Amino acid sequence: MATITLSNVSKDYGGGPVLRGIDLEIREGEFVALMGPSGCGKSTLLRLIAGLEEPGGGQIRIDGRLVNDVAPKDRDLAMVFQSYALYPHMTVRENMSFALKQRRLPQAEITRAVEGAAAKLGLTALLERKPKALSGGQRQRVAMGRAIVRNPKAFLFDEPLSNLDARLREQMRYEIRKLHRELGATSVYVTHDQVEAMTMADRIVALNDGAIQQVGSPQDLYDNPANLFVAGFLGSPPMNFLDATLAQDGALVVEGQTLARVPPPAGLASDAAVTLGLRPERLALTTPTNSVPTRVDMVEPTGTGRVVHLALGAQRLKLFTMDTRPLAPGETVGLSVPPGAPLLFDPGSGTRVA
Amino acid sequence: MSKTFTRALHALALAAFVAFALFPLFWLLKVSLTPDDLMYGEGVRLWPSRVTLDHYGAVLRHTQFPLFFRNSLIVSAATGLFATAAASAAGYAFSRFRFRGKAWVVGVMLISQMFPLVIIVAPIFRLLSPLGLTNSLTGLVVVYTAFNTPFAAFLMQSFFEAIPKDLEEAAMMDGATRFQALRRVILPLTLPGLAATGGFVFTAAWSELLFSLMLNSSAAVSTFPAGLLGFVSKFSVDFGQMMAAGVLALLPVGAFFLLIQRYLVQGLTAGAVKG
Structure with missing residues (x-):
């Protein structure tokens, strides 16, 4: 030893x-x-x-x-x-x-x-x-x-x-x-x-x-x-990385939609560009009316669940769900990001900021 | 149908090649067994009407061939041993180590292989003469070893390259020094390569004529290729005895290759196929 x-x-x-x-x-x-x-x-x-x-x-x-x-x-x-x-x-x-x-x-x-x-x-x-x-x-x-x-x-x-x-x-x-x-x-x-x-x-x-x-x-x-x-x-499917801006009030805006709110971190300029990291299994599917609407691109069954490829404006992200409701490509679904899920990175250096 | 045809064609081509390659050897044997009185009397035929071992008896009893044979054996064996040892060390270093001047050493060794030997016989004679290495078997061993080592080293290098580095690293992790790893793990795996290289050098030394003829004039230190020329006299050539001596000279090389052929085939193809 x-x-x-x-x-x-x-x-x-x-x-x-x-x-x-x-x-x-x-x-x-x-x-x-x-x-x-x-x-x-x-x-x-x-x-x-x-x-x-x-x-x-x-x-x-x-x-x-x-x-x-x-x-x-x-x-x-x-x-x-x-x-x-x-x-x-x-x-x-x-x-x-x-x-x-x-x-x-x-x-x-x-x-x-x-x-x-x-x-x-x-x-x-x-x-x-x-x-x-x-x-x-x-x-x-x-x-x-x-x-x-x-x-x-x-x-x-x-x-x-x-x-x-x-x-x-x-x-x-x-x-x-x-x-x-x-x-x-x-x-x-x-x-x-x-x-x-x-x-x-x-x-x-x-x-x-x-x-x-x-x-x-x-x-x-x-x-x-x-x-x-x-x-x-780490992680499979890997973490989603989205280009986002962080507003003064802590709103994370992706493609013009407020995806989530975070406690505004100190030392960041208002409307700072950040890279938003989201683990696919932390995301949830809801109805489009009460959350951010996204379009289903493709559905991959894995046995334990499904990996759903989503299009949010010009950006793509994956979501892992064990939900069994029918999903068809082209369908619009709601995307919900629970508090605590968003990780923020500096897009230039790649270091975590929050 | 077409498959059997191509196979037959294949076999035929091989047979033709083997016949072509071996015919001189057959002729050597045939002439060596032909009695003197039938040598010219029967014209050209594949096998004489009567065979005899007289030439062999004469060569062994009445000529200096046994002495030449012994000299050749000493020179070739010593050359094979020294050149293979030196080539293994060099080949291992080329294959495993990065060192200053490596490219130069390899380059110079390559260049040394480019000269026709005839050009350098005279300088070599001038070099060896004051050292007392002309008219000596030692001189031949020195020259043969020097000239065969570069190619043999490249040959050995390729054999070492075929052995994964992981093996000696594993041995070193297991408590061996690099030299112990070489001796206990790498060397046993290089035996086919050593046999092939040794066989190559032995044969090269065994059949070398030029230096043997130029450096050694005394019959006491002649090797058999030079000695064979003794069967050519001013007025006649004793073909029967010459061929008999030739057949005898083939024996040790033949026996050697028979012994190592299993390794040789393995050795010459090693590294050719991955895995």
């Missing part, structure tokens, strides 16, 4: 910075997801922690010890790769024993540890097989087994589930979570999948363009995004 502390870490491959000013404290036993789109620097950050890349600047500490110049093998971290990186010429047993043999543990102890981990992951019957003879899901388990057998200070996961099909991914999400609860080990989990980050992490680190956008619990990021990036990354 370990704490991992990054202070002012940066990385540059020569074509501009990949990571800038990263400050992050990963607490003991915590499950932290590094989340962002491809190219945001999340994998690089993980590789810096692993020691597979050298930081351009800043300090990386594990349990308080500066590890900038410590070789990966001496950091006592286990990593699960996206490609699994199983040693193709070794059996499952040899794959899982590799790290323990490297440490020159007695054979009996290695056997015990490997068989214990194999039992935990349901790999016992596969121990003598080579990776070639395993399915994708089984390979993923072996990669996990190779990590847990070592009992490392922390686990690093580099998009470990992205090569699995949707069903297996869901199952492994659950199993990794369960393993984390059993082992209580510090885990850093890189993913571009917001569902993985939401469902698995104690805390999410949202990254974009090589910088941390926000750190917090999944619910916190979902409810209180710090900027447009975080707001748009």
Whole structure:
């Protein structure tokens, strides 16, 4: 179990910075997801922690010890790769024993540890097989087994589930979570999948363009995004962003219609242009007479409910509803925005203003 | 119908090619087995009316061929070993590391492959002579290793590129140094590549004539390609013995390739197909 502390870490491959000013404290036993789109620097950050890349600047500490110049093998971290990186010429047993043999543990102890981990992951019957003879899901388990057998200070996961099909991914999400609860080990989990980050992490680190956008619990990021990036990354269907003006009295005007009223925030000019963020599931359908009339563009059933695409003047937005009333494209319906739903962002910088 | 036809055509084309490629070898064997009195007497025919192993006996007992053979074996094996080792190290570095001057090193190695060897035989002789490396097997090993390493290094580089970086990184996370990762994970996976490269270098050294002829004049350090020329005298050519020696010289290379062919096919196609 370990704490991992990054202070002012940066990385540059020569074509501009990949990571800038990263400050992050990963607490003991915590499950932290590094989340962002491809190219945001999340994998690089993980590789810096692993020691597979050298930081351009800043300090990386594990349990308080500066590890900038410590070789990966001496950091006592286990990593699960996206490609699994199983040693193709070794059996499952040899794959899982590799790290323990490297440490020159007695054979009996290695056997015990490997068989214990194999039992935990349901790999016992596969121990003598080579990776070639395993399915994708089984390979993923072996990669996990190779990590847990070592009992490392922390686990690093580099998009470990992205090569699995949707069903297996869901199952492994659950199993990794369960393993984390059993082992209580510090885990850093890189993913571009917001569902993985939401469902698995104690805390999410949202990254974009090589910088941390926000750190917090999944619910916190979902409810209180710090900027447009975080707001748009979490949630499916994603948050609606509308061009709006905020009147002095707190009226939010979109396409000439007052969509909602908010307590007027201090420091904003009258009739300021804002970007209005609305979560599709927070919106409600009503009748056109007592709320803002909008036109139904398209209806997508999802099984649990329906995603309704609406046209409000020249702008489009989505609404998620479990309402079962018949809806036809072209029909005019009422849109109601409950208090508390509107999030306001500065259209220039993208930062949240209210 | 048309499918069987194209398949037959395909087989026919292959058979024609194989026959074309192997015919000289067949002729080598045929002449080596033809008794001297039938060599010219029977005209051109595919198989002599009588065969004999006399030429083989003569080559092994009455010529210096066994000595040449031994020299060739020493030179080729040593070259194969050294060049493959150097090429593996270079190929690994090219494939995995970014370092200052890498483009230059690669460029110079490429340029070294562009000269016809004939041009540089004389300078090489001048270089090796004061070092006592002419008329020596060591000299040949040095020259062959130097000239075969660049291509072999590019070959090894492509084999290393076919092995995902993740594997050695996983090994390094698992407590191995880079060198341990190389030895325990990457090297076992490169065996086909090593076999292919080793085979290539061995064969190149085995059949090299120019340097062997120019650098070594003493029979004691002649390799067999140079030695074969000894069967050509001023007034006659002993075709029977020459061909017998040729067949014998084929044996180790043939045996070697038979041994590694499983790896070779795998090796030469590695990286060609993704996955």
